[in-house]
Amino acid sequence: MTDDRDPIREAHHQWLRHGWDDAADGMAMVTSVVRVHQLLMERVEAVLRPLDLSFARYEVLRLLSFSQSGAMPMTRLGSLLQVHPTSVTSAVDRLVRQGHVERLRREQDRRVVLASLTASGREVVEAATEGLNARVFARPGIPGADVTALTDLLGELRAAAGDHVADPSGTRDDALQSR
Amino acid sequence: MTDDRDPIREAHHQWLRHGWDDAADGMAMVTSVVRVHQLLMERVEAVLRPLDLSFARYEVLRLLSFSQSGAMPMTRLGSLLQVHPTSVTSAVDRLVRQGHVERLRREQDRRVVLASLTASGREVVEAATEGLNARVFARPGIPGADVTALTDLLGELRAAAGDHVADPSGTRDDALQSR
Incomplete structure (x- = not known):
């Protein structure tokens, strides 16, 4: 293991090695959300911190x-x-x-x-x-189409957790809708 | 605006109304990451809290x-x-x-x-x-294929932020690879 390897992929590999196959993909997804949240919050806080x-x-x-x-x-x-x-x-x-x-x-x-x-x-x-x-x-x-795809997949997760979520492609269409 | 509407979609709609078209999709994506992180951490903490x-x-x-x-x-x-x-x-x-x-x-x-x-x-x-x-x-x-698609898109964001990320479909393949 060297530092230029992907820690999430390494963890996924360990999960499979331990026979936790049914949980490995979910672990990688949850850990990726945690990491991306951290990266985005660093950027958001760089803007908001000077404004207290x-x-x-x-x-x-x-x-x-x-x-x-x-x-x-x-x-x-x-x-x-x-x-x-x-x-x-x-x-x-x-x-x-x-x-x-x-x-x-x-x-x-x-x-x-x-x-x-x-x-x-x-x-x-x-x-x-x-x-x-x-x-x-x-x-x-990341490209615009991927931003929308990501928002839609995250919307699926929010809906599964009980959030009220507009139809998946809604984020692209709501300028056109009065709903 | 009633409480059975999607707050993220409402925000997206407001962004477009204000003419912030180039930022609306990114705002919805970032806000979705924040919400999903919160929902997942609630579930994770329900497991970890009893273990302190x-x-x-x-x-x-x-x-x-x-x-x-x-x-x-x-x-x-x-x-x-x-x-x-x-x-x-x-x-x-x-x-x-x-x-x-x-x-x-x-x-x-x-x-x-x-x-x-x-x-x-x-x-x-x-x-x-x-x-x-x-x-x-x-x-x-959410379905397994969506879990993997989500992890791959999050991996793109991680890579764009400078993380070392294994090839996008790697999370599915590493059981087969010795790399």
Whole structure:
């Protein structure tokens, strides 16, 4: 074993050697997801760190910026981000301390707590999106057709885990659909 | 927007609406990787948590268990795991405290620090692998051909980021190859 060999392929080989044939391909896939996640997060964090944002906090700001009023109930944020309510709370707490978000209550129903984008929040989410688009999203490193194929296969996995996922080729078609 | 819609597709739609066409597919791919990583780690952690292991510490134990002597220089562990030396140090520190690993020095060259599996380390890595194989790796949730296609596409991304990756279909063939 030398360092110019593929560690995931080496592991796959070991799995087969141990007779774990039915698990070897799944192990290689899961380990590949972990590695690619790590590589992509390094690139994402290189853009977001100078703005003092994590990807989780960026996603909160992004969702708020897409809503008409720039505000959204905390519970709705959690369901759209598909994370535990405590994660949303801690992300929003930090964003409030940073001055990017403020908490509001509806006059009509004071039980509903909204997270609302501030002017500084709008500014930072625009800068972050511009940076991510230019330095990560528009340059994924593989051809466009492979990007779409990868998203579709990942969509299959998400659907199998219970996520609501649009039809596989939907990512290419939604500009044309009003659905 | 209702909660039974696909949040990633909604985001893709927003990207196109804002005219970020060249970045929309990449955004959907990156966000899908993040979501699938989260879903897979939930399943992995359900197996590893009762054994008091993280996936990073499991990977250290797994690599050591595959080496002939059950021991490996710390530097080599880092290069195989493709993580920063400080991450390896902190994982091994924790494994030492748990009694699964001990640190050794070569008699011939006392500068080389080895991480070495203990009997309890061997036991826990076998239990962890058995659990992961049965509950995650052998049941990825999508058909076998898609698992392989996904691993190959992720391999393209890894290669584009500078990882040494075996030829794309290698994960299926290495039982037949001595390379």
